[in-house]
Amino acid sequence: MKIETGFYRISLRDYHNDPAAREWYSKSSLSTLLSGSPRQFRYEQDHPEILDIFDLKAEKWNRGTAIHTYLLELELFEKEIIVIPEFFGTGSRKEKAEWQDHIRAEGKTPIKPEVLDICKGLEDSLNSGWYGTAARLIQDPCAIIEQSGFWIDAKTGLKCKTRPDTINLQMELWDLKSHTPGRAPFASQICSLDYDLQAYMGLEGVSRITGKEHRDFGFIALHTIAPYDVEVVHCDADMIRSGEEKFERATRILKECLDKNMWPGLPDEVMEVAPPAWRMKQLYGKERTYYE
Numbered sequence: 001m002k003i004e005t006g007f008y009r010i011s012l013r014d015y016h017n018d019p020a021a022r023e024w025y026s027k028s029s030l031s032t033l034l035s036g037s038p039r040q041f042r043y044e045q046d047h048p049e050i051l052d053i054f055d056l057k058a059e060k061w062n063r064g065t066a067i068h069t070y071l072l073e074l075e076l077f078e079k080e081i082i083v084i085p086e087f088f089g090t091g092s093r094k095e096k097a098e099w100q101d102h103i104r105a106e107g108k109t110p111i112k113p114e115v116l117d118i119c120k121g122l123e124d125s126l127n128s129g130w131y132g133t134a135a136r137l138i139q140d141p142c143a144i145i146e147q148s149g150f151w152i153d154a155k156t157g158l159k160c161k162t163r164p165d166t167i168n169l170q171m172e173l174w175d176l177k178s179h180t181p182g183r184a185p186f187a188s189q190i191c192s193l194d195y196d197l198q199a200y201m202g203l204e205g206v207s208r209i210t211g212k213e214h215r216d217f218g219f220i221a222l223h224t225i226a227p228y229d230v231e232v233v234h235c236d237a238d239m240i241r242s243g244e245e246k247f248e249r250a251t252r253i254l255k256e257c258l259d260k261n262m263w264p265g266l267p268d269e270v271m272e273v274a275p276p277a278w279r280m281k282q283l284y285g286k287e288r289t290y291y292e
Contacts, residue, residue, distance in 0.1 A: 001018055063224075081111060122230070143169075200217075
């Protein structure tokens with residue numbers, strides 16, 4: 001496969017793993033430069049981890065793929081997703097191995113039965129009338145779905161890529177995220193998980209490719225346990241600026257490393273640590289309760 005600037009209809013697996021696509025830098029790879037080190041980045045580029053679809057590490061990826069496909073492209077679900085059956089009794093080990101080989105050959109994504117339950121639970125929530133905003137965005141018949149975009153960064157000349165879940169006629173980009181409630185609220189995780197970087201790269205990439213400025217990016221957080229609530233959050237100008245700063249910092253580091261062919265590790269020093277700002281507020285300021 002040869003890739004130049006523009007949009008491509010390719011699978012998520014090819015977006016991440018195809019040799020031609022790997023020459024372009026995604027949010028995930030740039031995040032390594034921000035949270036890790038150039039040395040780690042270089043290692044991951046030189047030693048890509050290609051997971052077997054039945055590996056335990058692949059379960060999270062398979063679940064996300066299934067949820068996206070079920071909600072955004074239901075017509076492809078039966079063609080591309082398969083629920084793992086039970087194997088028991090005499091000869092079950094051989095039967096299971098043969099079945100797995102068959103699924104690998106077909107290129108399907110295997111999921112556990114409970115993942116299908118999550119998909120149906122989320123579908124019911126979206127169709128209940130309670131989450132009309134999310135339903136309208138996800139079920140928009142005019143939206144462009146799962147397109148992979150490739151562009152050249154104007155400042156550094158680096159090859160970059162993005163993959164928005166949906167782009168609608170209002171030039172809004174929306175991305176679906178699986179979320180487990182009970183942990184930190186989804187909105188509070190956006191910066192720590194570099195979703196702000198993803199938002200900026202989506203807007204910048206689509207704007208560069210189409211020649212039309214796109215300014216709106218949002219996330220649809222899908223709760224993966226009952227009652228399958230749904231959150232819709234829109235990134236304001238400061239959130240996009242936060243992502244832009246991360247992008248500029250990461251690409252600057254990457255360009256310098258490429259030019260010098262030097263990939264330093266983490267600083268060899270003792271680092272002082274302190275609680276984050278939100279925790280300091282809990283320690284020394286008033287903590288807002290749910291009902292305030």
